[in-house]
Amino acid sequence: MKTREPVITVKNMVKKFGSFVANDNLSFEVFKGEIFGFLGANGAGKTTAIRILCGLSSPTSGEMKVAGFDVYRQTEKIKQNIGYMSQKFSLYEDLTVFENIRLYGGVYGMKIADRKARTTEMLERLGLTAYENRKIGDLPLGWKQKLAFSIAILHNPKIVFLDEPTGGVDPITRRQFWNLIYEAVEKGITVFVTTHYMDEAEYCDRASIMADGKIVALDTPLKLKEQYNAANMDEVFLKIAR
Amino acid sequence: MIEVKDIHKQYGDVVALEKVSLSVKKGELFGLIGPDGAGKTSLMRILMSLLLPDGGSATMNGLDVVTDYKKVRLITGYMPGRFSLYPDLTVEENLKFFATVFGTTIQENYHLIKDIYQQIEPFKTRRAGKLSGGMKQKLALSCALIHKPEILILDEPTTGVDAVSRKEFWEMLKRLKEMEITILVSTPYMDEASMCDRIALIQQGNLMSVATPQAMTKAFSEDLWVVRTKKIYPTTKHLGQLPSLVSVNSFGQVLHLVTPKGMHNIGSITQFLSKNDENEISVEPAEATIEDVFILLMNNRNSKP
Numbered sequence: 075m076k077t078r079e080p081v082i083t084v085k086n087m088v089k090k091f092g093s094f095v096a097n098d099n100l101s102f103e104v105f106k107g108e109i110f111g112f113l114g115a116n117g118a119g120k121t122t123a124i125r126i127l128c129g130l131s132s133p134t135s136g137e138m139k140v141a142g143f144d145v146y147r148q149t150e151k152i153k154q155n156i157g158y159m160s161q162k163f164s165l166y167e168d169l170t171v172f173e174n175i176r177l178y179g180g181v182y183g184m185k186i187a188d189r190k191a192r193t194t195e196m197l198e199r200l201g202l203t204a205y206e207n208r209k210i211g212d213l214p215l216g217w218k219q220k221l222a223f224s225i226a227i228l229h230n231p232k233i234v235f236l237d238e239p240t241g242g243v244d245p246i247t248r249r250q251f252w253n254l255i256y257e258a259v260e261k262g263i264t265v266f267v268t269t270h271y272m273d274e275a276e277y278c279d280r281a282s283i284m285a286d287g288k289i290v291a292l293d294t295p296l297k298l299k300e301q302y303n304a305a306n307m308d309e310v311f312l313k314i315a316r
Numbered sequence: 317m318i319e320v321k322d323i324h325k326q327y328g329d330v331v332a333l334e335k336v337s338l339s340v341k342k343g344e345l346f347g348l349i350g351p352d353g354a355g356k357t358s359l360m361r362i363l364m365s366l367l368l369p370d371g372g373s374a375t376m377n378g379l380d381v382v383t384d385y386k387k388v389r390l391i392t393g394y395m396p397g398r399f400s401l402y403p404d405l406t407v408e409e410n411l412k413f414f415a416t417v418f419g420t421t422i423q424e425n426y427h428l429i430k431d432i433y434q435q436i437e438p439f440k441t442r443r444a445g446k447l448s449g450g451m452k453q454k455l456a457l458s459c460a461l462i463h464k465p466e467i468l469i470l471d472e473p474t475t476g477v478d479a480v481s482r483k484e485f486w487e488m489l490k491r492l493k494e495m496e497i498t499i500l501v502s503t504p505y506m507d508e509a510s511m512c513d514r515i516a517l518i519q520q521g522n523l524m525s526v527a528t529p530q531a532m533t534k535a536f537s538e539d540l541w542v543v544r545t546k547k548i549y550p551t552t553k554h555l556g557q558l559p560s561l562v563s564v565n566s567f568g569q570v571l572h573l574v575t576p577k578g579m580h581n582i583g584s585i586t587q588f589l590s591k592n593d594e595n596e597i598s599v600e601p602a603e604a605t606i607e608d609v610f611i612l613l614m615n616n617r618n619s620k621p
Contacts, residue, residue, distance in 0.1 A: 115478040116449040161476075215352045241476060242504045244351035244519070245607050246614055249565050256549045271505075272479055273568035277548070295569065306568055308479060315480045 079106045081233055081264050082127060087136035089122050096122040097133070098287035104233075109255065109265045111275050114284030115315045120268055123284075124235055127266075129153050141232040154182065157226035157263075160237035164222030167211035171202060174210060175225060182229035189228070196224050216247030220254060227258050234258065236267040240274065252277055272308035281307070283314050290314055317342045317377060317498060318363065318467065324371035325358050325521075332358040334521040335372065340500055340514075345493045347512035348502040349606070355521040356502040357397060360471050363500070364394050376467055377498075390418070393465035395456045397472045403445025407436055407455055410444050411462060418463030428495065429458040432488055450481040457488065468492065470501040474508065486511045506607035517610050524613040529606055536604035538562050538612065539578070541585060543571040544598045554592040558585070563615060572608055573599075 082104035089097040096119045104110045114120045125131040127140050129149030138145040141155040165174045172193075179189035197203045200220055210218060219239060227234050236255075240248045252274070255265055267278065275281050275295060282292040291298055291314055295307055304310045318340040325333040333355045340346040348356050361367035363374055365385035374381045379388045401410045411433070415422050426433075436454050439447065444455060453473060460468060470489075474482040486508065489499060493513075501512070509515045509529045516526045525532055545551040548566055555564040555573055562574040573585065585599045604612075 115480055116476075238476070242352035242472075244354075244614065245506060245565075245611050247351075252566065253549075270476065270478055270482075273566075276568035277566065311479050312483070315478065 077106045081106045081141055083139045085137040087138055088134045089126060090134045095287050100289055102282060102289060102292055104264060104266060106264055107259060107262055108279040109259060109267065109277065111278030111281030112266060112268045113275055113281055113311065118284040119287040120284055124237060128156060128158055128235055155232045157231040157234035159222050159226040159239055161239060161241040165210045165218060168209065170207050170209055171221065172206045178225050179228060184229050192228055200224060216243050219243055220251060223254055227263055231263065233264045233266060236265065238268055238270065240269065240271060272311055275307040283311060285315055318500060320374045322372035323362060323369045323374055325362065326370050331521050336523055338516060338523065338526065340498060342498055343496045345489060345499045345513045347509055347515040348500065348518055349506060349509050349515050350518035351504050354518045356518060357471055360469050360502065364392060364469055365389060391466045393460035393468045395460045395470045395473055399452050399456065401444045401456060401459060404443060406441050406443055408440040410455060411458055414459040415462045420463050422462065425462055425464045428464060429461050431491060433458045449477060453477065453485065467498045472502050474503055474505060506610055509606040517613060519614055532609050533604045533606060536609055539575045539580065540602050540604050540608060541573040541599050542602040543573050545571065546596055551594055551597065554589060554594060558588055563611060565611060574612065
């Protein structure tokens, strides 16, 4: 499913907060159908960049397009064409599984018939059909995260942004979650993901590593390991970020 | 030292801890390893006398956590999972506050926190709320140590922290251990297990195994194979059909295949894969990691009636 057709184009992206430069001249492309890892130490500037790409924050300067839309003038169009999920916030705990799906389907302007068909199919695949009327707050974390991801791609977005989606999740669920990612990729969805688990960095088609607001490395995990003479991505990360 | 006997805790219908027993020796660095919701925080809050157990008992250096709770608090340092220092106080004010509450001064125990505190001392006039994640973590540890505790309880100090800061944090813990402080630390990161003297694997309120990390991986009861392939996802799917398979999971750039002891060899696995047109692969026996042990024990538990 990998292509060379860019779905995210970033040229000279700069974001300043007062005199502090959070994103210092970032340039990169993300191709349609790839899993793109966006790595970096805490405070390196990852969240700032993701917020800009999702149309939630305005850059100071630079040229950026997401799913073909401009991040300065077409933020609403961007939001319709992407999905987003994070470890900290994903679903409404006080609403049931069904209510959350209905809410997000509505927010993304899905047709009712579409939403109903996809909901049935999705709950069956996740084995959650019997839990449709359960409140999200009562579900185990692993289920929540798998459901949150499925809801983030319910409207069949071009790109899905995952911000530390597997933090604190047990090792079996963490791998099931990655299987969901692969399935989404097979449908042609592009995945943009951040993680602190370096074994997960190996699952990306390409990975970038940020330090102090700059992208210091970007390549396939294989090439990065060669370039930094490292046995695995954990070593690459330690060599760059330290 | 910490003695936990048959501790039970329930929230409504949900059993958070199911008759958990555990003993941590003096001066030991003990890791409680498991995912979110396994019961790690409940156990730590009971030990810190912040939560009452529904059954069982626990002592900290001989003091009962229910009846002697005031004394327990004097000899323990605690770093909760959520940052809980005062964001409006400066770095130095926070530290001074915690020292004063315990009737001591920063000067008196400075030697204990020197290594850690020195790294944030240049920012001592900054408000705690304005610190980066790594610096908050160092300040919280300094505050937990300033009254010279005999036992230190750290609830997921490395969660959400990047790989570099996580390594630094464990190096700090090793130095504290040399000062004979007993440390109980929890983490969802399986790869941190090797930094501990002994570990407990916890899942759904049960301790699945307690041992040294080395003994735990040695005792792995099945055969484990590392499979290298260019196509991780398709190969995983094929191996899912292997006769008498226990499990197949991706571990970074390789697959870990688990089969019943003595059931398969390199030849039988290679042959099975070549039937599926997979020829560019390699199979070799390997030692289990803590994550393999965790997955195996979790699967065994789930398959029980």
